[in-house]
Amino acid sequence: MSNQRQPIGIVGCGIIGASWARAFLRAGHPVVVHDPSADLAALREAVAEAWDAGRLTHADRIESLACCVYVQESIVEDAAAKRALFETLDAILPAETVVASSTSALCMSDLVPDLAGRARFLVAHPASPPHALPAVEIVPAPFTAPDSVARAEDILCAIGQTPVRLNREVRGFVLNRLQAAMLMEMIGLVRDGIVSAEGVDALMRDSFGMRWAIMGPFAGVHLNAPGGIADYFARYAPMFDGFCADGETLADRLPPDTLDALQAHATARVPLEDIAARRAWRDDALVGLRDWRAGVAS
Ligand SMILES: NC(=O)c1ccc[n+]([C@@H]2O[C@H](COP(=O)([O-])OP(=O)(O)OC[C@H]3O[C@@H](n4cnc5c(N)ncnc54)[C@H](O)[C@@H]3O)[C@@H](O)[C@H]2O)c1
Structure with a gap:
């Protein structure tokens, strides 16, 4: 079944929860929000159409989240509060519902190590605000089920986010x-x-x-030397050596297998023979971005 229209739960509707609600509503999901203290006036205004269509529900009782396939927890950054909430959620949600936390720095290993349903818990830490910035870090605990991770990533991809999975906490x-x-x-x-x-x-x-608005930092330095990223680090090694801690050099930080991985990543996207053309594309994009910024400057 498509994820597009399945109900999503938001627990905690402050800065981040309200922004998540906007992201899911915009993609067509019904959204159930649970936050006893939230003032939803601004959110209602921002999502007037979805509100009028009845797709946004404010649930007084947390049990109302039982209809949701995915719950994005966004309460205060307090481990004890999150632990208590997760225990409740684990007791009331169907076994297949995935619970993702917006936490900025807490690990699921520390939050739900003993919960019966711990395999459905993971971190989905957004860049803020998630309705505008797509990046989401997916951080599974060792006990998180691969299927929970895959379902979270599917749901987030389907609403236009960019989930990036970390291999460990x-x-x-x-x-x-x-x-x-x-x-x-x-x-x-x-x-x-x-x-x-x-x-x-x-x-x-x-x-x-400006550069990172159109490409990542590795993709960026790949264009700044004729032989790509490996050539870049070879040329500028003495400068980077100077930034290393005592006794360390760039070569310690960047051993051959890591360098090979970086070069392989960069050349898969832009082969060395295409670097000049890609640089011209970059320059056009940057000039366009510069012109756009001049037009919106306040
Ligand atoms: N603000 C950021 O820049 C940012 C960025 C990424 C992630 N985060 C993370 O997102 C989470 C939320 O942060 P925020 O900035 O939106 O905080 P916030 O204070 O704006 O909102 C928290 C909301 O949670 C509600 N709440 C507290 N306990 C609750 C409970 N038990 N049940 C239901 N609702 C409850 C509060 O009423 C409040 O509306 C935190 O874990 C934070 O680390 C924040």
Whole structure:
């Protein structure tokens, strides 16, 4: 059966839950929201059409979620509160309902290790806000059933999200690890008086921010050397060596099998002989993006 019209549950309807509701409603799902404290006025306004069609239901009783094939938990980032909620959900939901958590940094291994239905629990951590940004980190616990992961990914793909599966749980998942690494560096540069906060914002917004709006960082550096990403790291190895911790070099961080994997990933999408053409495409896209930004600048 198509996932498109199956009911979706949202527990916790603050910033993230309301945005998830919009994402699922836009794709045609009926959505049941459970949040005793939420003010749904703004959400109702944002999804007026779905509200008028009766596709958005605000359920006072959590048992009303029993009709849902997938529940996206988005309550406060509090392990004890999430544990208590998951215990309730596990007791009231049909066995096949998948429960995904929006948690920014908690692992399912710590939240539901002993629940009878733990195989249906996983993390689906969105970029914020999910109705506008497609990326979702899928983080299964070792006990999460592959079928639960596959069903979550199917449902999310069908509403236009980009689920990316992590192979194992790791502190901060990937998005927040990457964000933290960049923010820590930026904080240090501002703290040390090397650049202003305005300068960091401008440098990021008007360089990587634009490039990463149209391609990922590995795909990006692949275009910045004639021999692709392997050539890029060979050319700039001395610079990267300088950023490594004491005693480490780029070669330690980037052993041959990892480098081969990066090159294989990049060349599968853009073979070396197509790099120049892809660069021209990139430049056109960036100029288009620059013109669009100039048109919407406030
Ligand atoms: N805000 C972000 O940038 C962001 C990004 C990605 C993920 N997250 C994660 O999403 C989750 C929600 O964050 P948020 O920013 O939307 O928080 P929020 O405070 O805006 O919303 C939380 C909502 O949960 C409700 N709630 C609390 N306990 C509940 C319960 N037991 N049952 C039902 N509803 C309950 C509250 O009434 C509130 O409306 C957190 O786990 C957070 O880590 C947040």
